[in-house]
């Protein structure tokens with residue numbers, strides 16, 4: 374890179390509030406959060422600062438909002454909300470942008486809403502305090518605010534923004550997308566992008582390109598790879614790190630197959646923790662069965 378090209382020089386960008394969109398570039402998708410107001414009306418708020426927070430054992434989500442939003446008031450009161458994820462649609466983006474304009478009471482927003490709201494199909498998740506969900510979404514996370522853990526954590530509790538720590542109770546995925554989660558199909562949802570509020574008068578969005586897949590480079594099956602792969606195969610069965618280390622010699626091409634075999638055996642015997650001892654037991658049984 375030629376260092377005499379001024380365009381290639383790094384320069385400091387002034388640190389401002391909401392720095393992710395006022396001092397830098399940050400592109401990501403966003404969630405449409407449904408929550409219920411005091412009159413029992415479901416409303417929709419778009420939130421870009423909205424990310425997976427805990428991903429192993431606990432399933433949680435973090436939303437960062439201005440503290441005076443409808444969503445914050447509703448979720449703090451009812452503890453319930455749903456994170457709705459919709460595919461890119463140029464016309465719907467205009468509605469989403471309008472939803473993002475602060476200070477509109479939910480009834481005002483719902484008057485121009487072009488999304489279709491329906492009751493949740495989850496038993497016990499409709500009726501008082503429970504938000505409706507967006508029928509147009511490709512997936513929905515149904516959440517409860519973790520008031521106790523927010524109170525215990527000074528960063529979350531004392532922040533000048535509202536940090537909503539949400540426990541994800543249900544992940545709902547449209548039937549047509551469910552089979553695509555493992556990447557075996559040839560489609561991904563067309564996830565819309567936003568780059569946020571810029572320059573005082575514009576809000577930036579991005580049109581997604583179709584997703585494509587690449588094979589993971591084979592750098593050998595080290596125990597971290599084994600551990601990650603093994604622990605996402607089943608809801609309950611967990612491989613200890615030691616068990617993953619014991620399996621780290623398996624060639625990458627056979628790894629998934631071997632791990633699935635172990636999970637099948639564990640399930641058959643109601644074993645929820647795969648340890649080196651359990652692997653040895655399986656090996657012993659296999660060599661006995663082979664007459665070895």
Ligand SMILES: Cc1cc2nc3c(=O)[nH]c(=O)nc-3n(C[C@H](O)[C@H](O)[C@H](O)COP(=O)(O)O)c2cc1C
Pocket residue numbers: 403416417418419420421422423437438439441442443444445469470471472473474475476477567576
């Ligand atoms: C695409 C998009 C993303 C947004 N992301 C955020 C965000 O992460 N945090 C936030 O406080 N406001 C965000 N806003 C602005 C809020 O949507 C705005 O405060 C709105 O009033 C929230 O609706 P509510 O008051 O009904 O909750 C976003 C707006 C748009 C259009």
